[in-house]
Amino acid sequence: DTEVTQTPKHLVMGMTNKKSLKCEQHMGHRAMYWYKQKAKKPPELMFVYSYEKLSINESVPSRFSPECPNSSLLNLHLHALQPEDSALYLCASSQARTSGGFRESTDTQYFGPGTRLTVL
Amino acid sequence: AQKITQTQPGMFVQEKEAVTLDCTYDTSDPSYGLFWYKQPSSGEMIFLIYQGSYDQQNATEGRYSLNFQKARKSANLVISASQLGDSAMYFCAMREGRGGGFKTIFGAGTRLFVKA
Numbered sequence: 001d002t003e004v005t006q007t008p009k010h011l012v013m014g015m016t017n018k019k020s021l022k023c024e025q026h027m028g029h030r031a032m033y034w035y036k037q038k039a040k041k042p043p044e045l046m047f048v049y050s051y052e053k054l055s056i057n058e059s060v061p062s063r064f065s066p067e068c069p070n071s072s073l074l075n076l077h078l079h080a081l082q083p084e085d086s087a088l089y090l091c092a093s094s095q096a097r098t099s100g101g102f103r104e105s106t107d108t109q110y111f112g113p114g115t116r117l118t119v120l
Numbered sequence: 121a122q123k124i125t126q127t128q129p130g131m132f133v134q135e136k137e138a139v140t141l142d143c144t145y146d147t148s149d150p151s152y153g154l155f156w157y158k159q160p161s162s163g164e165m166i167f168l169i170y171q172g173s174y175d176q177q178n179a180t181e182g183r184y185s186l187n188f189q190k191a192r193k194s195a196n197l198v199i200s201a202s203q204l205g206d207s208a209m210y211f212c213a214m215r216e217g218r219g220g221g222f223k224t225i226f227g228a229g230t231r232l233f234v235k236a
Binding site for chain 2: 031033040041042043045048050055056088090092096104106107108109110111112113114116
C-alpha cells in the first residue's frame with residue numbers, strides 16, 4: 001500500500017482566516033514533506049520532518065506553520081495568507097533510509113493527491 | 121546551474137505508439153537516484169520508476185522503461201503502447217546520496233498529449 005491521503009481536496013479561504021491542511025500515511029514512513037506547486041511548475045519543497053522532528057525549513061514565511069503530531073500525521077497550519085499563496089499543496093512521505101550516515105538516494109517519495117488552495 | 125533538464129515542454133504521441141521523454145542531469149555525487157513521476161490534471165504525483173546510479177541494468181515497470189546512459193548523464197523515460205490515460209505532466213527528478221539529504225531536485229516537466 002503506497003497511499004498518502006490529504007484533506008481537504010479543495011480549500012478557499014480569506015486572508016484573515018486560519019485553516020489547516022492534513023496529511024496521513026500508514027506505510028511506516030519516517031519522513032514527511034510539504035511541497036507547494038504553482039500551475040505548470042515543478043513542486044517546491046517547503047518543509048521536511050524526519051522522525052517527527054523538523055529537518056528542513058526552506059525559508060518559508062511564518063504564515064505557514066507545520067506540525068507533525070506523530071509518525072503518521074503531518075499538518076500545515078495556515079494564517080494570514082496572501083493571494084499569491086494560492087497553489088496546489090502536496091504532501092509526501094518516504095522511508096527516510098540512511099546508509100553510512102547519508103540519506104539513501106533510493107529513498108522514494110510517495111505523494112498524496114494534494115490540496116488546491118485558493119486565497120481570496 | 122540546472123541539475124535536471126527536461127528540454128521538451130510538450131510532446132504529442134499517437135495512441136498505441138511508443139514515446140520517449142528526455143531527461144538529462146548533472147551531479148558530482150557518485151551515488152544518486154533518478155525518478156520519474158506522472159502528474160495528471162487531478163494533481164496527484166504518481167511515482168513511476170526509479171534508477172540508481174550503480175544499477176547495471178535499465179529499470180522497467182510494466183509499460184515504462186528508463187533508458188539510462190550514465191556517461192551522457194541522461195535518464196530518458198520510454199512509454200510503450202501509449203494510452204489516452206497517459207496524457208499528463210511528467211517530471212524527472214534526482215536525489216543525491218551524499219550531498220542531497222532529503223531534497224529531491226525536479227525538472228521543469230514535459231506535458232504529454234496522447235492522440236486517439
